[in-house]
Amino acid sequence: MGVEVVRVEHLVKSFTLRKQKSVKESLLNASRARTKNETFNALDDVSFSIDAGESIGLVGPNGSGKSTLLKIIGGILTPNQGRVQVRGRVAALLELGAGFHPDLSGRENIYLNASVLGISRAETERYFNDIVEFSGIEDFIDTQVKFYSSGMYVRLAFSVAVHVDPDILLVDEVLAVGDEPFQQKCMDKIRQFQQEGRTIVFVSHAPGQVADLCDRAILLEKGRVVVDDTPLIALGRLRRNYQQVIEADIESNETEHSTYQASIDSIYLTSEQPSYHHYEFQVVSPPGLTLCANIELSFDRPTPDWSLRASIETMLGNHCLSVDTRDFRDEALPVGQGQQKCVLRFPDLQLGEGDYVINLSIHDQRGIRLDTITRAGLFAIRTNGHSMGQVYSDPTIDFS
Amino acid sequence: MSLASERMERLAAEPLRDTNLPLGFISGTARSLGVIWSRRELVLLLVKREIKSRYKDSVLGLVWSMVRPLVMLLIYYLVIGQFLGAVRMIPSFAVYVFTGLTVWTLFNEIILMGTRSILDNAGIIKKINLPREIFPLATVGSAGFNFVIQLVILVAAALIVGGGVNPAQLHYSLLGVLVAIIWGTALALVLSAANVYLRDVQHLVEVLLLIGFWVSPVVYSWPMVASQVGSTLQEIYMANPITVAVFGMQQGLWSGGDATFFPDHLLARLLIAFGLGLVALFLCQRVFDLLQRNFAQEI
Numbered sequence A: 001m002g003v004e005v006v007r008v009e010h011l012v013k014s015f016t017l018r019k020q021k022s023v024k025e026s027l028l029n030a031s032r033a034r035t036k037n038e039t040f041n042a043l044d045d046v047s048f049s050i051d052a053g054e055s056i057g058l059v060g061p062n063g064s065g066k067s068t069l070l071k072i073i074g075g076i077l078t079p080n081q082g083r084v085q086v087r088g089r090v091a092a093l094l095e096l097g098a099g100f101h102p103d104l105s106g107r108e109n110i111y112l113n114a115s116v117l118g119i120s121r122a123e124t125e126r127y128f129n130d131i132v133e134f135s136g137i138e139d140f141i142d143t144q145v146k147f148y149s150s151g152m153y154v155r156l157a158f159s160v161a162v163h164v165d166p167d168i169l170l171v172d173e174v175l176a177v178g179d180e181p182f183q184q185k186c187m188d189k190i191r192q193f194q195q196e197g198r199t200i201v202f203v204s205h206a207p208g209q210v211a212d213l214c215d216r217a218i219l220l221e222k223g224r225v226v227v228d229d230t231p232l233i234a235l236g237r238l239r240r241n242y243q244q245v246i247e248a249d250i251e252s253n254e255t256e257h258s259t260y261q262a263s264i265d266s267i268y269l270t271s272e273q274p275s276y277h278h279y280e281f282q283v284v285s286p287p288g289l290t291l292c293a294n295i296e297l298s299f300d301r302p303t304p305d306w307s308l309r310a311s312i313e314t315m316l317g318n319h320c321l322s323v324d325t326r327d328f329r330d331e332a333l334p335v336g337q338g339q340q341k342c343v344l345r346f347p348d349l350q351l352g353e354g355d356y357v358i359n360l361s362i363h364d365q366r367g368i369r370l371d372t373i374t375r376a377g378l379f380a381i382r383t384n385g386h387s388m389g390q391v392y393s394d395p396t397i398d399f400s
Numbered sequence B: 001m002s003l004a005s006e007r008m009e010r011l012a013a014e015p016l017r018d019t020n021l022p023l024g025f026i027s028g029t030a031r032s033l034g035v036i037w038s039r040r041e042l043v044l045l046l047v048k049r050e051i052k053s054r055y056k057d058s059v060l061g062l063v064w065s066m067v068r069p070l071v072m073l074l075i076y077y078l079v080i081g082q083f084l085g086a087v088r089m090i091p092s093f094a095v096y097v098f099t100g101l102t103v104w105t106l107f108n109e110i111i112l113m114g115t116r117s118i119l120d121n122a123g124i125i126k127k128i129n130l131p132r133e134i135f136p137l138a139t140v141g142s143a144g145f146n147f148v149i150q151l152v153i154l155v156a157a158a159l160i161v162g163g164g165v166n167p168a169q170l171h172y173s174l175l176g177v178l179v180a181i182i183w184g185t186a187l188a189l190v191l192s193a194a195n196v197y198l199r200d201v202q203h204l205v206e207v208l209l210l211i212g213f214w215v216s217p218v219v220y221s222w223p224m225v226a227s228q229v230g231s232t233l234q235e236i237y238m239a240n241p242i243t244v245a246v247f248g249m250q251q252g253l254w255s256g257g258d259a260t261f262f263p264d265h266l267l268a269r270l271l272i273a274f275g276l277g278l279v280a281l282f283l284c285q286r287v288f289d290l291l292q293r294n295f296a297q298e299i
Helices: A023-028 A030-036 A066-073 A106-116 A121-135 A150-161 A180-195 A207-213 A231-253 B002-013 B026-038 B040-055 B063-083 B093-120 B122-127 B134-161 B167-197 B200-215 B222-226 B231-238 B241-253 B266-298
Strands: A004-017 A038-051 A055-059 A081-086 A090-093 A168-172 A199-203 A216-221 A224-229 A262-271 A283-285 A289-303 A307-314 A319-324 A336-349 A354-363 A369-381
Touching: A004 A066, A004 A199, A038 A066, A038 A081, A038 A199, A038 A224, A055 A066, A055 A207, A055 A231, A066 A081, A066 A090, A066 A168, A066 A199, A106 A121, A106 A150, A106 B040, A121 A150, A180 A199, A180 A207, A199 A207, A207 A231, A216 A231, A224 A231, A231 A369, A262 A283, A262 A354, A283 A289, A289 A354, A289 A369, A307 A336, B026 B040, B026 B266, B040 B134, B063 B093, B063 B134, B093 B122, B093 B134, B093 B167, B093 B200, B093 B241, B122 B266, B134 B167, B134 B241, B167 B200, B167 B241, B167 B266, B200 B241, B222 B231, B231 B241, B241 B266
Parallel strands: A055 A199, A055 A216, A090 A168, A168 A199, A262 A369, A283 A369
Antiparallel strands: A004 A038, A004 A081, A216 A224, A262 A289, A289 A336, A307 A319, A307 A354, A354 A369
């Protein structure tokens, strides 16, 4: 390990947003044209380096510069400032089926597409049967591509793409295509690439995929590197930011306003079983704990028939469970007034190994949200490894 | 695991290289040529794609490539040559026109299709890193294919009608074709790149080519020009490389007229046009290399 294959130094890429494209318009507006052009920085002083054999996930919201970065590493775009250096053969899979011509047969398109991707004719001939077999569309190989279903099209395109032989593979959102069995095949192929020591950099909006495949993730925001760490940390941060955006959207769309006001002042997680603290997690415990959320609330005036909702989700935002006091209690909560403390208990929580967060919100009698607090408390479940997945069970086996 | 460690060793031995290389006047050309040469298979495949897709699903297929030139030949022979009497001023008029037309069409197609080639392949250019010159070059290939078909018809027709092929002067024709290809390629490179930044270019090119057709002696002859204008204007007229190429083509493949049908020093003019064409090609490639750096974001 330790062979640097990608080095990115102080990379800046700015785009000019031009609004005119014809001679007439630019002549007419010659004087104004210059002021009208706006530039924006798609990448702003980005630096990092990648070692051989690493698998890196590039994550971030839309327009954060992920694809631009990938295109610059792949030599498709030219940076304004800064430097990108690479070692070895680079292949960029930014689009499947580049160069496919609808009027040509699958066979002819394989040769064309392979050549576009930089595979020589001799290599293509050698891999031809593999490519066709991988795609699983042997019967249609001499049919014109325009008659293919969209699934067949991407399967063929992907099959050609995975036969490139790069040291560095740049992938943009094209990792898993087709139906489920084919997606499985795609993922197996990527794992094989990893075992062969190839470096993979990929852009993805699927947190599960990044967490699954990568050993490092870079979070970009507005063209800057915000987090460069393990996938879990980068994705956790991304998730939190998304949550803020979603909430802001909800708030701006909320038309109904309650006559009551209330707030969640604090929340602290504890366990009734032996557990320990960690600088990051309030509770670290084996499964089967009784999780207690110690909550402090305040109401500006007596609020009758209010309710409390809580949900537990994984760091990556997968929903595990949610509760509502209206559902599990027969009578209404006591009238809320002033400062109040309560403890919400989740007994015998059989969660699987992983890191979890809790979200809370309070609502008035009509169900209008008064306050919400997301990713309020972090806790972790550590198991003995007897089972995998979000739910824990300690299995036994008996023979009769 | 051995595969992985082999790769590590190989990579460790390689130096880091910049993805964005300096423009370099001479070194840049050498590098461009090297990269284009390494992708020659792709150029051929693109030419094939162009030709195959054009006649896919048609029963007669390639025959259609011959029908148009044949009909044109017939029109020139019958309507303009015989009915309108052009044959009285230019012997073997049909062969004369068709000879000029063949080389003009080659030049015309290279520029017309070449100018659009970058935009037509926007999908690939935006997503794949490859030498972008291959797209204009591929159009040169498919224009060349059409040219060969027309040439075959021309030679065959000339043998039947008479008034064709001067075996001793075929090198004029060869030079003429080379001049047309080199100048066509050079211009196609620059125009295709300019067209990315300003879409008006492709429309402008259509108009200019329309004028260009009449500026070259395709349907009229040199004596008609020489009798109308003075020697200075004659020199300006002859400064057009395509005019020189058309004369060269006629010198080798049309035997209807005598030396008065051709300007003086034609061979020297052809060689100069060829030499200047190479310089133009070099300069145009440099301009293309400069402009292509922002293709992916401008398309």
